[in-house]
Amino acid sequence: MVVPSNIAPVMSVLLCLALGSFVSRYLKSPRMKGRIGEWRVRWMARRLGKQGFRTLHNVTLKTPGGTTQIDHVLLSRFGCFVLETKNMKGWISGSEHEANWTQQFPRQSFSFQNPLRQNYKHLKALEATLGVTPEHLHSVIVFVGSAVLKTEMPPNVTHGTGFVSFIRTFQTPVFSEAQVEAMHEALRMGRLAPTRATQRAHVQHLKQRNDSQARCECPKCGSRMVLRTARAGAREGQQFWGCSAYPECRVTQAL
Ligand SMILES: [Zn+2]
Incomplete structure (x- = not known):
């Protein structure tokens, strides 16, 4: 096809506009927003890596009941941080000792497991693998995405890159460089190989137990599915799997 020379610039502008809108829509999709949030956490963790922190991501450890998966482990002379x-x-909204926290939308609300309790299992698994005393293991919760923390939270419940300032409050060395290196090595050897097969087996196991940590993906948008409890309506009190991108994506699955 021969395009008249006066049409060509117009067509290229239109093409650029279409491409631009496609890219911006893609970046704003719930799946990408979540990924970007997680990338930022990883990027900040890497910056800490340049300051002597050893970082490991997606660490799957064996537990007496199956497996457990930790998003990020940061090892340093100041302690071990479990993100x-x-x-x-x-x-x-929620508080340190409540079993469940609430996620509220204008017309709907859900309860979900207190993430500090969820992370406690990770700390226990790490304690067993590394043989570290609990006082040097620190739980850190990192909310990414547009969540707003509406209640006073303990300092280790953070949003975005706020976890870095929390970690930096630990200034007293409790381990030697050699000990940090030994822990890093022990974790590299003790973790299950970070493969798709490990991931699949882990999710399968959690789904069988209806465990809220199961990292299954939404069939429609690819965001993580989360175990929710309906707080109102016909299904009040019932648990179900819902897409974490709610309200943009309303996919739900029965248990
Ligand atoms: Zn979805």
Whole structure:
């Protein structure tokens, strides 16, 4: 096809506009927003890596009951930091000792497991693998995405890159360089190989137990599915799997 020379510039502008809108829509999709949030956490963790922190991501460890999966482990002379990321929207309220926290939207609210309790299992698994005393293991919750923390939270419940300032409050060395290196090595050897097969087996196991940590993906948008409890309506009190990108994506699955 021969395009008249006066049409060509117009067509290229239109093409650029179409491409631009496609890219911006893609970046704004719930799946990408979550991924970007998680990338930022990883990027910040890497910056800490340049300051002597050893970082490991997606660490699957064997536990007496199966396996457990940790988002990020940061090892340093100041302690071991265990990060659990939560890609969520809406208003989040809860406190340290409550079993369940609430995620609220204008017309709907859900309860979900207190992430500090969820992360406690990770700390226990790490304690067993590394033989570290609990006082040097620190739980850190990192909310990514547009969630707003509506209640006073303990300092280790953070949003975005706020986890870095929390970690930097630890200034007293408790390990030697050699000990940090030994822990890094022990974790590299003790973790299950970070393969798709490990991931699949882990999710399968959790789904069988209806465990809220199961990292299954939404069939429609690819965001993480989360175990929710309906707080109102006909299904009040019932648990179900819902897409974490709610309200943009309303996919639900029965248990
Ligand atoms: Zn979805």
